Amino acid sequence: MAVTMKTKEDLRLSLGPVLFFWPKETLIDFYARMVELPLDVIYVGETVCSKRRSMSRRDWIGLARDLAGAGSAEVVLSGMALIEAASELSNLKRLCENGEFTVEANDMAAVRFLAAQRVPFVAGPALNLYSGASLAEMLDCGMKRWVPPVECPGTIIAGALAELDAMKLGRPEVELFAHGYLPLAYSARCFTARLANRPKDDCGFRCIEYPEGVPVDSQEGERLFTLNGIQTMSGRASDLIGDLDDIAAKGVDILRISPGPDAAAVVEAFDRVRQGGAPPPVEKACNGYWHGRPGMSRVASGGADAPA
Numbered sequence: 001m002a003v004t005m006k007t008k009e010d011l012r013l014s015l016g017p018v019l020f021f022w023p024k025e026t027l028i029d030f031y032a033r034m035v036e037l038p039l040d041v042i043y044v045g046e047t048v049c050s051k052r053r054s055m056s057r058r059d060w061i062g063l064a065r066d067l068a069g070a071g072s073a074e075v076v077l078s079g080m081a082l083i084e085a086a087s088e089l090s091n092l093k094r095l096c097e098n099g100e101f102t103v104e105a106n107d108m109a110a111v112r113f114l115a116a117q118r119v120p121f122v123a124g125p126a127l128n129l130y131s132g133a134s135l136a137e138m139l140d141c142g143m144k145r146w147v148p149p150v151e152c153p154g155t156i157i158a159g160a161l162a163e164l165d166a167m168k169l170g171r172p173e174v175e176l177f178a179h180g181y182l183p184l185a186y187s188a189r190c191f192t193a194r195l196a197n198r199p200k201d202d203c204g205f206r207c208i209e210y211p212e213g214v215p216v217d218s219q220e221g222e223r224l225f226t227l228n229g230i231q232t233m234s235g236r237a238s239d240l241i242g243d244l245d246d247i248a249a250k251g252v253d254i255l256r257i258s259p260g261p262d263a264a265a266v267v268e269a270f271d272r273v274r275q276g277g278a279p280p281p282v283e284k285a286c287n288g289y290w291h292g293r294p295g296m297s298r299v300a301s302g303g304a305d306a307p308a
Contacts, residue, residue, distance in 0.1 A: 008244035011274045013267060014041035014175060016258045017078040019183060020228055021207045024054040031063060035071040037267045041254060042067055045078035047106055049229045050088045051203065057091055064101050081106035081126035082186040082230065115141035125149050125177055130156060132163020135172065145173040147256065150182040153292040158250040173253045179266050180258025181213065181226050182234035182295065191227040212260060236296055239285035241273055
């Protein structure tokens with residue numbers, strides 16, 4: 001099967017789900033702005049903590065309907081990445097049975113629910129899919145799009161796609177986490193509640209006080225991590241805007257921008273660069289994982305380590 005080589009002009013843009021806990025009014029205002037931007041896919045839904053109830057499942061589905069009616073972007077509902085209770089499993093099942101929108105599966109329970117319905121789904125970055133064999137299994141379950149784990153270098157992505165080509169199974173769309181704090185790990189414990197000296201079951205929703213997460217620095221003052229409830233994220237935001245030619249050549253179709261206060265400017269910058277504009281200077285961001293280097297490092301376009 002011949003594979004058409006892509007260029008950065010072929011890349012599409014997506015907006016990932018909001019990973020932080022924002023008030024309902026903030027979320028509604030945010031998406032009202034985002035729908036006006038050159039986005040091809042918009043993800044909505046709670047993926048981190050079921051206690052974050054400023055938006056219910058019905059609210060998210062209602063928002064998805066509003067976004068689908070207001071623009072041309074594909075709207076996808078994102079599911080939780082860590083299921084810990086029967087109530088969470090039941091809510092996930094209902095999300096998967098919404099009957100209107102594609103679902104991003106971030107837990108294998110969602111894959112099971114969606115495969116049973118024989119509906120196409122997005123395999124999210126919280127699923128550990130690294131090889132052609134694992135992608136083949138997901139294709140058989142109905143996967144239409146693969147979002148590789150955030151630590152996956154470009155060589156592994158290209159290698160997994162080549163394995164699929166050898167099996168003559170066809171390729172899913174590939175969506176790469178291209179900008180934002182990287183979600184690295186999930187825990188049954190809530191770090192933000194612990195910071196406030198509160199138990200997880202009586203957290204007081206303190207993470208709403210940190211709309212960009214809690215920074216964690218080393219004793220030398222270097223930003224190491226960002227804590228977001230039960231989620232551990234990178235200390236530096238990842239930014240792959242200078243790597244678009246290589247990203248397209250490796251077989252990626254869609255660039256994911258993770259929501260933050262500067263999301264509109266980031267989307268517009270990626271849009272300019274994919275259309276041939278020069279990448280803007282990148283400071284205090286990382287792109288090491290894409291190049292097979294330590295994740296918090298920054299690699300210049302020529303492949304050399306850039307100054308931190």
